[in-house]
Amino acid sequence: MSSPTRPGIFFLENVDEKVMHSPKSSVFFEIFKKHLTLFFFVYICFGENINSDKIMECSGISCVISCIANVAEIVGVGFAIFGAILAYVQWRHGKKVERNSQMRSLITGLLDDERIYKIILDIDHGRLEGIQGTENEGPVDALLFNLNYVCHSYRKKLVDKDDISLIDYLLNRILKNHEIQDYLDFMENFSKENGVESPFSELVKYNGERKKSINRR
Structure with missing residues (x-):
């Protein structure tokens, strides 16, 4: 029924x-x-x-x-979830824009400084001769300090590989230069003798990881 x-x-x-x-x-x-x-x-x-x-x-x-x-x-629950997802996406986008802005400021600063830009060109063309105790020491220090900050930010995950790729060529040319390598070794040993960390320690760590990555390929 x-x-x-x-x-x-x-x-x-x-x-x-x-x-x-x-x-x-x-x-x-x-x-x-x-x-x-x-x-x-x-x-x-x-x-x-x-x-x-x-x-x-x-x-x-x-x-x-x-x-x-x-x-x-x-x-209501659906809107709350959607709102949370949207807020997260916007936050991620905002952080990416902020990182790109920082990298742009760094690159602009390096290129606008005539002494640093000259050092970059000398490194790129293999013309850099001597650092410690020469007129090159100041601009080289300024260049390395900036790059050390970028490597520190990368290790702390404040910037990612996509961000650091903007200066990948620059990093590669600088870290392969024999004069720069000798100067980084000198600063590492000098800092150890004085019981402090090298001011370019993050750059040295990044270079070590880069070499390991290349050897694994």
């Missing part, structure tokens, strides 16, 4: 009386097979406490109010 149609439970038409009084899992199964969309609608309204007695007792108005409340709650 078919269950009579009542407000809020019209989708239960043609569900056998035997099924209506069977265990809750059977009710779920029959309703799910016959009315998938409406089953989802009712599940939203009643949540995990859904059962046949509760459905049968539900009046039209109370069902509508209950459904609206539950849907509103679900929508």
Whole structure:
């Protein structure tokens, strides 16, 4: 015998009386097979406490109010999650823009300083001769201090490989230069003798990691 149609439970038409009084899992199964969309609608309204007695007792108005409340709650949670994801994406984008701005300022500063730019060109063309005690020492120190800061930021994950790739050529040419290598070794030994860390220690660490990476290829 078919269950009579009542407000809020019209989708239960043609569900056998035997099924209506069977265990809750059977009710779920029959309703799910016959009315998938409406089953989802009712599940939203009643949540995990859904059962046949509760459905049968539900009046039209109370069902509508209950459904609206539950849907509103679900929508609210959805908006909260979406808002959190959007805020995270915006934060990530903002950090990337900030890092790019810092790298741009660094590169601009190096190129705008005529003495440092001359040193960069001398290194690139193999013309750098002597550092310690020469007129080259000041601009070389300034160049290495800037690059040391970048390597420190990279190790602290304040910048990533994409950021550091902007000066990858510059780093590669400088760290391969024999005069620069000798000067970094000198500063490392001199700092140890005085019980302090080299002012270019981060650059030395980065160079060591770079060499290991090259050897693994």
